[in-house]
Amino acid sequence: MPIMSRGARFDSSTVFSLPSLWSAGAAFWQRAFASDFAWKVGETFATRVFLIGAGVAASVMVARALGPEGRGLYAVAGALAGIGVQFGNLGLHSANTFFAARDRRLLPRLAGNSLAVSAVLGTVVVVALWGIALLRPDIAPLSGTLLLLTSLSIPVGLAYLLLQNLLIGVQEVRSFNRIEIVARLVSLTLIALVILEGTVSPAALFAAGVAASAVGLARVLMRIWRLAPCIPWPSPGLLRSHLVYGLKSYLACLFAYLVVRFDLLMVQHMLGARQAGYYSIAASMADLVYLLPSIIGTLLFPKLVARATREEKWRLTAGMSGLVLVLMTGVSGIAALFARPVIRLLFGPDFLPAAPAFVLLAIAMIFYGVNNIVSSYLASMSFPRFSVLIWIAACALNIGLNLFWIPAYGILGASLSSLVCYVLVLVAQVVYSARWHPGHAS
Known part of the structure; x- marks a missing residue:
């Protein structure tokens, strides 16, 4: 389902950029934390x-x-x-x-x-x-x-x-x-x-x-x-619409999930079980870092769907994206800072080689977290095909980068590949959302 007519023109001065996300998050902060939504999160x-x-x-x-x-x-x-x-x-x-x-x-x-x-x-x-x-x-x-x-x-x-x-x-x-x-x-x-x-x-x-x-x-x-x-x-009639939407969501989530999971499989194939063990620790810890934006996205999604206009959805998305950007910068920064002592405490010194890979994945979770909010906005607009295709492309790019970077940089190459993919997906989704935002139509 197209978001707008193909005649809409892109206004580069209004791109939903990362600096604007940061500013929106700062302005959104006080109101967000005083809300019922914050308590539910x-x-x-x-x-x-x-x-x-x-x-x-x-x-x-x-x-x-x-x-x-x-x-x-x-x-x-x-x-x-x-x-x-x-x-x-x-x-x-x-x-x-x-x-x-x-x-x-x-x-x-x-x-x-x-x-x-x-x-x-x-x-x-x-x-x-x-x-x-x-x-x-x-x-x-x-x-x-x-x-x-x-x-x-x-x-x-x-x-x-x-x-x-x-x-x-x-x-x-x-x-x-x-x-x-x-x-x-x-x-x-x-x-x-x-x-x-x-x-x-x-x-x-x-x-x-x-x-x-x-x-x-x-x-x-x-x-x-x-x-x-x-x-x-x-209701068979409702179920047909249900299945169309569900399958698009299913494919997008599957390929997003496979981005980091293919990393692990390729590390095991190229570098062996020991390096895969290190990378599995880094990936598991990154999943914990991602827990907060995952919850925010889950609870935000029905609120976006319930908004009457695209303008209202966009405004809420911009503010919440900025908030998540600020939160995840702090959470990921702290997680990266304490990566080595936490790994030593929980898994033992033998797993310390996982720390550098986790630091890169923690940074990647900043972009993946904001991606989750922008993805919720697109999902609230009946899930355009772009939302599926972008994750299929990201998964393919991730595999291609890993083929070169894992042999060259080890498990750091796998983490770097995920980071690059999440950054590019975020940029693509932000530009796409800005391109079709109703305020940009001529």
Whole structure:
């Protein structure tokens, strides 16, 4: 869907430049931090930190209870369930947020579509898993009860993901966070009970996680019912629009994700497992640095969709981009400054070679963070094809740069490649957004 007519002319004096982003962020600062939005960002950030900590605790409990072999089977089940949900969602979680934010009266039909899609796509993935298990048991990663539980977890997890994003769309952020916390606490409690009962097995512990997801799903459905007390019913017409938007979002997010993930694969292929180990630490730490702008973008998106005019969307995007630029400059600067002592403390001195690569990735996260805000603006405008094509181009460029820079500069070359790609994507998205901004039309 084009943002404006092709007759619009570009005014170079009004380009959405990085200095202007900085100024906009400074002007936006006081108002932003006094808003309800800032409190929701803070609450969501605290929730994510809690979930990370609870996940580490659960991982330790499971590893100690099962040992290496049992932990491996548990991890494979979790990975298969995650892959099933990831490839089965088709970007519909983003579409749910978009359509719910645009018109909350669609909530019952969106919920009905989400449940129907979860059942159908979940069944397709489950049939594929069982087909492999029955036809080629020699290559099937799981069997028996654990495979059955993994199969059950995919439609449950898919429905949970899709319905959660309806809450984000109608800006029920506190309900979203509370449900996330409750589901994780249920999971931890059930894992502890299984261990205390002495009935420990990979299947029993994985069942605890499936039960927790089911509890979360039930609570989301209850909350949606309170918001729109109608029976969820699928709408094929709405689903078609849903899928078009979702697939564009899916492709853009996939290729953005692959930019840094291809780095790791190419480092392993060109430099070996040791250097890949160093780079994996740098990339994991960069993911933590990116946590804050990721949350801001998630919560900003429905607010942008709900804005009535492009001018209002643009103004909010400019201010929030400047704010994120200021915040991420500080966060990334501090993270880079303390990279070596943090790596030494958490991973040991053997992993210190990861520090220089992390410093470059921390700088890259500044641009990736601002990219996230500008991408939210474009997504709120029905996701133009440019938003997909730019990340496909960035992924291809990243691979090309890595072919030359990894052999020349080692893991620093991989980090530098990501940095260059994120800078170029940001410049391209800013110019594109400015080019089609309504105030620039002649």
